[in-house]
Amino acid sequence: MNEKKLVLTAINAKETAYAPYSEFYVGAALLCSDGTVFTGCNIENISYSATVCAERTAFFKAVSEGKREFSAIAIAGGKKGESIFAYPCGVCRQVMAEFCKGNFKVIVVKSAEEYEVYSLSELIPKSFDF
Ligand code: THU
Secondary structure (H helix, E strand, C coil): CCHHHHHHHHHHHHHHCECCCCCCEEEEEEEECCCCEEEEECECCCCHHHCECHHHHHHHHHHHCCCCCEEEEEEEEECCCCCECCCCCHHHHHHHHHHCCCCCEEEEECCCCCEEEEEHHHHCCCCCCC
16 A cells, blocks of 8 residues: 555544544554555543553554554544644554564654655654663
Protein backbone atom coordinates (compact mmCIF):
# COMPACT_ATOMS: atom_id res chain seq x y z
CA MET A 1 0.00 0.00 0.00
CA ASN A 2 1.34 3.45 -0.82
CA GLU A 3 1.70 6.41 1.54
CA LYS A 4 -1.40 8.19 0.30
CA LYS A 5 -3.63 5.14 0.71
CA LEU A 6 -2.31 4.57 4.23
CA VAL A 7 -3.14 8.21 5.02
CA LEU A 8 -6.72 7.77 3.75
CA THR A 9 -7.08 4.54 5.74
CA ALA A 10 -6.00 6.34 8.94
CA ILE A 11 -8.51 9.15 8.33
CA ASN A 12 -11.21 6.54 7.82
CA ALA A 13 -10.22 4.65 10.98
CA LYS A 14 -11.13 7.74 13.02
CA GLU A 15 -14.77 6.90 12.36
CA THR A 16 -14.87 4.09 14.93
CA ALA A 17 -12.98 5.97 17.66
CA TYR A 18 -14.67 5.73 21.05
CA ALA A 19 -13.86 9.06 22.69
CA PRO A 20 -16.86 10.35 24.68
CA TYR A 21 -14.65 12.05 27.31
CA SER A 22 -12.07 13.97 25.29
CA GLU A 23 -14.07 14.10 22.06
CA PHE A 24 -10.69 13.80 20.37
CA TYR A 25 -10.93 11.12 17.70
CA VAL A 26 -7.85 9.29 16.47
CA GLY A 27 -7.38 6.73 13.69
CA ALA A 28 -4.27 4.79 12.79
CA ALA A 29 -3.28 2.56 9.88
CA LEU A 30 -0.31 0.26 10.42
CA LEU A 31 1.45 -1.21 7.41
CA CYS A 32 3.15 -4.56 8.00
CA SER A 33 6.23 -5.55 6.02
CA ASP A 34 4.19 -8.23 4.25
CA GLY A 35 1.82 -5.57 2.92
CA THR A 36 -1.11 -6.18 5.25
CA VAL A 37 -2.68 -3.25 7.06
CA PHE A 38 -4.18 -3.10 10.55
CA THR A 39 -6.29 -0.16 11.61
CA GLY A 40 -6.77 1.17 15.13
CA CYS A 41 -8.74 3.84 16.95
CA ASN A 42 -8.58 5.31 20.43
CA ILE A 43 -10.82 3.62 22.97
CA GLU A 44 -11.51 5.69 26.07
CA ASN A 45 -12.70 4.63 29.47
CA ILE A 46 -14.54 6.36 32.29
CA SER A 47 -11.55 5.42 34.44
CA TYR A 48 -9.34 7.58 32.25
CA SER A 49 -6.10 5.63 32.64
CA ALA A 50 -7.70 2.58 31.03
CA THR A 51 -7.85 4.48 27.74
CA VAL A 52 -5.83 3.11 24.85
CA CYS A 53 -4.52 5.15 21.93
CA ALA A 54 -5.24 4.44 18.27
CA GLU A 55 -1.63 3.54 17.51
CA ARG A 56 -1.44 0.93 20.25
CA THR A 57 -4.77 -0.55 19.21
CA ALA A 58 -3.36 -1.04 15.71
CA PHE A 59 -0.10 -2.53 16.99
CA PHE A 60 -1.78 -4.87 19.44
CA LYS A 61 -4.22 -6.08 16.82
CA ALA A 62 -1.35 -6.81 14.45
CA VAL A 63 0.96 -8.42 17.02
CA SER A 64 -1.86 -10.58 18.33
CA GLU A 65 -2.38 -11.83 14.77
CA GLY A 66 1.26 -12.87 14.57
CA LYS A 67 2.77 -9.87 12.79
CA ARG A 68 6.21 -8.79 13.92
CA GLU A 69 7.60 -6.65 11.12
CA PHE A 70 6.29 -3.24 10.24
CA SER A 71 7.17 -0.52 7.78
CA ALA A 72 4.92 2.46 8.47
CA ILE A 73 2.03 3.89 10.47
CA ALA A 74 -0.27 6.78 9.57
CA ILE A 75 -2.06 8.66 12.37
CA ALA A 76 -4.98 11.06 11.99
CA GLY A 77 -6.57 12.87 14.93
CA GLY A 78 -8.79 15.77 15.82
CA LYS A 79 -12.04 16.93 17.35
CA LYS A 80 -15.19 16.80 15.22
CA GLY A 81 -14.73 18.81 12.06
CA GLU A 82 -11.19 19.74 13.02
CA SER A 83 -7.92 18.48 11.59
CA ILE A 84 -4.58 18.96 13.29
CA PHE A 85 -1.22 17.24 13.34
CA ALA A 86 -1.65 14.78 16.23
CA TYR A 87 1.78 13.44 17.11
CA PRO A 88 2.01 10.05 18.83
CA CYS A 89 2.28 10.10 22.62
CA GLY A 90 5.37 8.85 24.42
CA VAL A 91 3.83 5.52 25.37
CA CYS A 92 2.93 4.78 21.75
CA ARG A 93 6.42 5.78 20.62
CA GLN A 94 7.82 3.30 23.13
CA VAL A 95 5.55 0.54 21.79
CA MET A 96 6.70 1.35 18.26
CA ALA A 97 10.32 1.12 19.45
CA GLU A 98 9.64 -2.39 20.74
CA PHE A 99 8.74 -3.71 17.30
CA CYS A 100 10.27 -1.33 14.78
CA LYS A 101 13.67 -0.19 13.64
CA GLY A 102 14.72 3.44 13.47
CA ASN A 103 13.75 3.73 9.83
CA PHE A 104 10.09 2.83 10.54
CA LYS A 105 7.98 5.63 8.99
CA VAL A 106 5.56 7.61 11.13
CA ILE A 107 3.12 9.63 9.06
CA VAL A 108 1.29 12.35 10.99
CA VAL A 109 -1.81 13.34 9.08
CA LYS A 110 -3.61 16.68 9.10
CA SER A 111 -5.66 15.96 5.99
CA ALA A 112 -5.51 13.79 2.88
CA GLU A 113 -3.38 16.49 1.26
CA GLU A 114 -1.30 17.56 4.23
CA TYR A 115 0.83 15.13 6.20
CA GLU A 116 4.32 14.92 7.65
CA VAL A 117 6.63 11.93 7.48
CA TYR A 118 9.11 11.14 10.27
CA SER A 119 11.41 8.25 11.01
CA LEU A 120 10.89 6.54 14.36
CA SER A 121 14.45 7.45 15.36
CA GLU A 122 13.54 11.13 15.00
CA LEU A 123 10.55 10.75 17.31
CA ILE A 124 12.20 8.54 19.93
CA PRO A 125 15.97 8.95 19.80
CA LYS A 126 18.13 6.97 22.22
CA SER A 127 15.26 4.77 23.34
CA PHE A 128 15.77 2.38 26.23
CA ASP A 129 17.66 -0.80 25.40
CA PHE A 130 19.82 -3.29 27.29
N1 THU B 1 -4.59 9.61 21.70
C1 THU B 1 -4.28 8.70 20.74
O1 THU B 1 -5.13 7.91 20.30
N2 THU B 1 -3.01 8.66 20.27
C2 THU B 1 -2.00 9.46 20.72
O2 THU B 1 -0.86 9.26 20.35
C3 THU B 1 -2.29 10.55 21.65
C4 THU B 1 -3.65 10.55 22.25
C5 THU B 1 -5.96 9.64 22.24
C6 THU B 1 -6.08 9.20 23.68
C7 THU B 1 -7.33 9.91 24.12
O3 THU B 1 -8.43 9.08 23.82
C8 THU B 1 -7.40 11.15 23.24
O4 THU B 1 -6.49 10.94 22.19
C9 THU B 1 -7.08 12.43 23.95
O5 THU B 1 -5.88 12.33 24.62
